Amino acid sequence: MSTFRHARLLAATGAALTALALTACENGSGSRDEGASKSASPTATKDASKPAQDRSSQQPTQNTGSGQPSAQSSRAGKPAQNDTGDKSGKNDDPYAPGNLASCNGSNTRTTAQPVSRPLNHMLLTVTNTGSKPCALMYYPVLRFDDMQWVPQAIGDSKPQAVTTLKPGESGYAGVRLSAADGSGTGGDTGRKLTIGFQGRTPNSSGGPAATPALPAKGVHYDSALSVTYWQTDAETALN
Secondary structure, eight states, rough: OOOHHHHHHHHHHHHHHHHHHHHHHHHHHSOOSHHHHHHHHHHHHHHHHHHHHHHHGGGGBBBOOSSHHHHHHHHTTHHHHHHHTTTTTOOOTSSGGGGGGOTTTTTEEEEEEESSSSSSEEHHHHOOOSOEEEEEEEEEEEETOOOOOEEEEOGGGGGOOOEEEETTEEEEEEESOTTSSSSOOEEEEEEEEEEEOOOOSOBBSSSSSSSOOTTOOOOEEEEOOOEEOOOOSEEEEEE
């Protein structure tokens, strides 16, 4: 009987110890691991924030997920011309064909001088008196007094390029006044000469006309009256 009672006493003691341990866990008096977890938490949070901070500082220079540069890197890569140049794309070269003004009576000085050789010829000289280059387009359109017809241009005299005059430069055209062999008809004497300037398209107006002075006795012309295209030198114009 004493052995049996001793065994029961040991069993009751073990049950009591088990109940005590469970009670300690429930009321917070026992040992817990949460304390170690809390003490490690600040370090873990600090370490986790570092990559986010680095990513934020690099964001403006990073490429996007699509492989395209970010907005800031795209702006940095733009050519300087787009930031400070002419956004209209206009060519500012004053000698570019699209920027050249037509030479005319408002920006030039024109003279008309009969010459001894070739016979029955006259030389027209146009000098750019403006501050910008201008172009002598095609050939001069001549009219003596109230003449009702337009002299033809000599086709073989057409130059390879438009005659362009810098400020102070001169261009030339030769005028055949009459047939040297006397075959011309409808001869007359011109006392006033009007020279028309053409624009960018044939037979269009290039601006004000010029009225150079003629010799006091006038000049004789007939149906052979014709004119060359504008040239860069007088010799070519007369030959």
